[in-house]
Amino acid sequence: MPKTMSITEARDNFPALVRRVAEQDEPVVVTSHNQPKAVLMRWETYQAQQQAQLEGARYRLAHCVTSMEQLAGGLLEAYRPDSFDLEHGTQNLLRLAKEAWLICRLLDQPHRHLASLLTDVLLILVERKGQLTEVQLARWLSALPLLRQDELTNELVAKVNQALLEVGLTSIFPMEEADVTQYLALVEEAA
């Protein structure tokens, strides 16, 4: 059980508390009204935990990307428009992409952007009862390996966005026609 300390006690003995945590490498839970609110821990331990969390996330992401590649690759190989396999497969790709996005929440922003982009283009398509064309599926599949890269930039993800847009896969959620009209009216009214 980690040691606990009230916020008042921690405040009154803060320098000594920091010294003890750093030297003894024992985390201290700080409570407020008897409820745990924060943890004070040694910097190196925190870093190690963060690293372990990051490595765990990367491992799970790689696994998820492999599943998507297998599924999308299979759909592409036996591509049949209007088929149950394509519809069902796209739904599964969407589920996996969302899972990848959740994992990417633990990584950096470019990874989050890419996973959210790959999820949303499918979500927009599925919501609108559309289906992936062969070219769109191939383009979507070609972006997956980027999720495995440790070093990813927003510029690179923007290029993926443009490449998907080129084949008609939009990542911007469409407004209803009446909403667009209303939005434009509000823009013009601002005059």
Added chain:
Amino acid sequence: MSKPTLFLDTTIQIERVVSHAQRRTQLQETLSPYRLITSSYVLGEFLRTLVKDAIQLHQRIEQYAHLDEVITDLGQHPNKRVASRMMLILGTLLRGNRTAQSTFDAQTRLQIQDRLARYIDFGLLDHFFSGLAEIIDNTQCGLARERPAAAFSSTSDGFVYQLRSQCVRHVRECDLAEQMQSWRPELRALADGLTQETDPVLLRMGELAQKLSEDPVWARGRNCTWYLGDLIIALELPLDVPLYTTNLRHFAPILAILGKRLYKSDSP
């Protein structure tokens, strides 16, 4: 044979970005025979509407733990037009999560937060630039060169996006005044022609044109409003290029006076 050129104004650019698939396809078909152009001034307007709205919405989602609090905050926003615009964007994003189990759960909030961040970082602007052959930059609009940037905010205790969307008074950061000087004959024609109009907006534009023909420097700074924006777009439109806009009510009489053309397509 080269394609004829078509100038896209802010309303069409917004439509191209946010419209649903059917309208987007219709727009694509309409636009495909043309070489598409727009201007940096239109880009500036796009930044201070759609991109700025996305930033303001993102800030609120960052600030509040629950989406119902965001909606309450928008309801209390002093500028009802801006609040309504943000509500329309939020409604669209929430609709995008209909396939999720619950609309108002914590995960939806995070998903919308990430989605908006992506919109702000490159999504909206990528769509803006898509398919454009040229961006006319007569006005050298300073705001068009601005891009959203993340900065730490002590009020929301996290990173928020910032975008300067208003000119700084008395600071020269565009060639608008110089352009207005060169457009003096057209401004006088507009000032004379628009006095006959009954629409108060057009009358106001006529008064603006008169004021600008007398004092072109007045255009610079915070006086650069949407009234003025429509005038600028009409003036910078090349003579041989039609303008594509949804705002026919304002542009039709202005362009008629200037001897310029309006593109008329099938209405959505």
